[in-house]
Amino acid sequence: MKPLDEQDHYEVLEVTPGAAFEDIERAYRLTRAAYTDGSMALYSIFNRDDAAVIRSRIDEAYRVLTDPQDRARYDAEAGIADRHAEAATPTATRPIDAFPLEVDCEESEARTLPAELPSAIEVIDDPDADIDEETSDFDGAALRRARLRRGVELDQISDVTKVSVKYLRCIEEEDFERLPASVYVRGFVTAYARAIGLDARRVSTSYMERVEAAREQPQRRLRSSSR
Amino acid sequence: MNPRVEGQQTAATPAVNSGARVISVGGGKGGVGKSFMVANLATCLARAGYRVIVVDCDLEGANLHTVVGAHAPVSSLADFVAQRVDDLGKLVFDTPIEGLQLIAGTHANLSDAQPTHLRRVRLMRALRRLQADFVILDLGAGVHSAVLDYFLVADDGLVVCSPEPTSVENAYTFLRAAFYRRMRLAMVGHGVRKLVTTAMDQRNEHGLRTPLDLLREIEAIDSADGARFVQTMREFRPRVVINNVRTAEDIKLGFAVCSVCRKYFGIDAEYLGYVNQDDDVRLSVASRKPLVEYRPKSDASIYLQRIARKLAGGRPSSFQAAAPNRVASPSGAPTPAAGSPTA
Numbered sequence: 001m002k003p004l005d006e007q008d009h010y011e012v013l014e015v016t017p018g019a020a021f022e023d024i025e026r027a028y029r030l031t032r033a034a035y036t037d038g039s040m041a042l043y044s045i046f047n048r049d050d051a052a053v054i055r056s057r058i059d060e061a062y063r064v065l066t067d068p069q070d071r072a073r074y075d076a077e078a079g080i081a082d083r084h085a086e087a088a089t090p091t092a093t094r095p096i097d098a099f100p101l102e103v104d105c106e107e108s109e110a111r112t113l114p115a116e117l118p119s120a121i122e123v124i125d126d127p128d129a130d131i132d133e134e135t136s137d138f139d140g141a142a143l144r145r146a147r148l149r150r151g152v153e154l155d156q157i158s159d160v161t162k163v164s165v166k167y168l169r170c171i172e173e174e175d176f177e178r179l180p181a182s183v184y185v186r187g188f189v190t191a192y193a194r195a196i197g198l199d200a201r202r203v204s205t206s207y208m209e210r211v212e213a214a215r216e217q218p219q220r221r222l223r224s225s226s227r
Numbered sequence: 228m229n230p231r232v233e234g235q236q237t238a239a240t241p242a243v244n245s246g247a248r249v250i251s252v253g254g255g256k257g258g259v260g261k262s263f264m265v266a267n268l269a270t271c272l273a274r275a276g277y278r279v280i281v282v283d284c285d286l287e288g289a290n291l292h293t294v295v296g297a298h299a300p301v302s303s304l305a306d307f308v309a310q311r312v313d314d315l316g317k318l319v320f321d322t323p324i325e326g327l328q329l330i331a332g333t334h335a336n337l338s339d340a341q342p343t344h345l346r347r348v349r350l351m352r353a354l355r356r357l358q359a360d361f362v363i364l365d366l367g368a369g370v371h372s373a374v375l376d377y378f379l380v381a382d383d384g385l386v387v388c389s390p391e392p393t394s395v396e397n398a399y400t401f402l403r404a405a406f407y408r409r410m411r412l413a414m415v416g417h418g419v420r421k422l423v424t425t426a427m428d429q430r431n432e433h434g435l436r437t438p439l440d441l442l443r444e445i446e447a448i449d450s451a452d453g454a455r456f457v458q459t460m461r462e463f464r465p466r467v468v469i470n471n472v473r474t475a476e477d478i479k480l481g482f483a484v485c486s487v488c489r490k491y492f493g494i495d496a497e498y499l500g501y502v503n504q505d506d507d508v509r510l511s512v513a514s515r516k517p518l519v520e521y522r523p524k525s526d527a528s529i530y531l532q533r534i535a536r537k538l539a540g541g542r543p544s545s546f547q548a549a550a551p552n553r554v555a556s557p558s559g560a561p562t563p564a565a566g567s568p569t570a
Contacts, residue, residue, distance in 0.1 A: 003439045004490065014486060034483030041483030044396040045491050054490065132529070141526050151475045
């Protein structure tokens with residue numbers, strides 16, 4: 001492990017030399033957030049000056065690595081082009097394993113995200129969670145887990161979907177009584193799912209079954225008790 | 228190579244026991260949920276078919292038995308440490324949870340001091356020989372050398388921390404103490420060891436501010452110890468768990484802490500997972516049942532199960548190993564921690 005002033009741009013951003021653009025984007029957001037002034041993670045380890053130095057190195061690394069020409073020039077100068085090729089071959093051991101990003105899902109899992117929510121999907125490497133999202137019936141809790149895993153707060157979803165935070169919270173907590181008519185709820189859930197990159201149709205179908213079931217039950221009970 | 232076979236154990240299981248995997252759970256601050264984490268992860272592993280023993284190493288505030296719903300113990304780890312009992316296996320008690328057993332902590336015997344380093348080495352050997360797939364140590368709060376030793380010799384060291392400045396600060400204090408202790412034990416040269424001890428004081432007169440400053444200084448004195456230092460840094464891989472998260476921002480703290488560990492200590496900490504804040508935790512403790520039993524469908528339980536599965540990795544459970552076509556994978560056999568303190 002090298003001191004910061006000897007680290008290359010990849011090491012500063014904690015990504016592998018072969019990192020794809022999206023990986024660099026994500027790593028930048030995470031590291032940048034870690035070293036912002038007042039970040040809880042810095043407290044008692046790095047002082048403000050240290051943090052400022054690290055931040056400027058992160059910004060510089062990001063600037064170079066997200067510009068294809070600058071990156072190519074940088075790789076050539078630093079002799080990283082070879083390492084690049086190495087990292088691309090599957091058997092190569094990666095010099096630094098950065099954040100546990102989703103490594104092997106580059107094309108297979110082309111999640112479509114609305115342009116307004118670019119910061120989504122900062123997931124922690126968790127095969128179990130993928131299973132959770134693929135197989136589970138989507139109840140409110142499953143939606144919340146999927147959202148948190150992507151590092152998204154409710155107000156961010158509200159910004160994108162224009163659904164109020166109040167209703168979004170009701171959806172997660174399955175507070176059906178405070179939600180409007182089913183036709184609206186279906187729209188809200190669809191928008192929510194789309195915003196975090198889930199299969200909107202599957203989610204809304206699954207969720208609406210829960211809504212309908214819950215809304216029918218009390219009526220039935222009323223009817224039976226009136227007899 | 229025959230695995231050790233304990234005399235009084237039943238003959239049904241010893242063939243699969245290639246040595247228990249030892250996991251320690253620490254984190255410096257009291258009240259961040261170490262015992263909660265231990266009890267629940269252990270329960271998850273036990274339900275998955277592993278034989279699990281939890282050990283209450285919190286010699287000052289032992290109460291793990293309450294969390295797993297066992298009765299107050301008649302004998303405890305202290306009896307082994309004080310050499311009143313020679314066979315650690317005799318201190319293992321059953322809990323109401325199938326597959327989960329317990330070695331309780333000290334109870335009401337305040338005259339027992341913290342064990343000496345030598346006795347801790349003896350204890351660690353005995354822990355690894357227990358008839359179990361996983362032995363999970365619940366460490367006490369603070370940075371006493373006993374706590375650090377249990378943390379360092381384990382195959383996996385979990386650091387539990389909640390999203391509060393005080394907890395994060397304590398987690399770093401804990402990591403820093405563990406880091407320097409591990410480094411000091413790994414160094415051979417007398418002068419180099421002394422230098423590490425100096426660096427442990429953050430306001431030392433040598434101007435050694437960070438572990439990397441220390442490394443440069445060591446390399447100047449002795450290149451062999453320098454190489455050992457780097458090697459030991461690489462092997463030291465604490466795993467971070469954030470407990471009591473409420474927001475997505477809280478979850479990101481785990482990434483940030485690991486990044487800071489990388490940039491400051493030069494160690495490759497891993498973000499193992501997070502568990503959300505859940506009011507049912509209090510109720511589960513009151514009911515003396517782990518949350519994953521009390522509310523198995525809650526978010527917190529689902530997060531705990533994820534962490535447990537990650538911890539288990541590919542390690543075969545007793546059930547799986549017993550199946551005819553499943554053979555214990557060689558990768559599952561733990562090598563006794565390469566950097567275990569042997570000073």
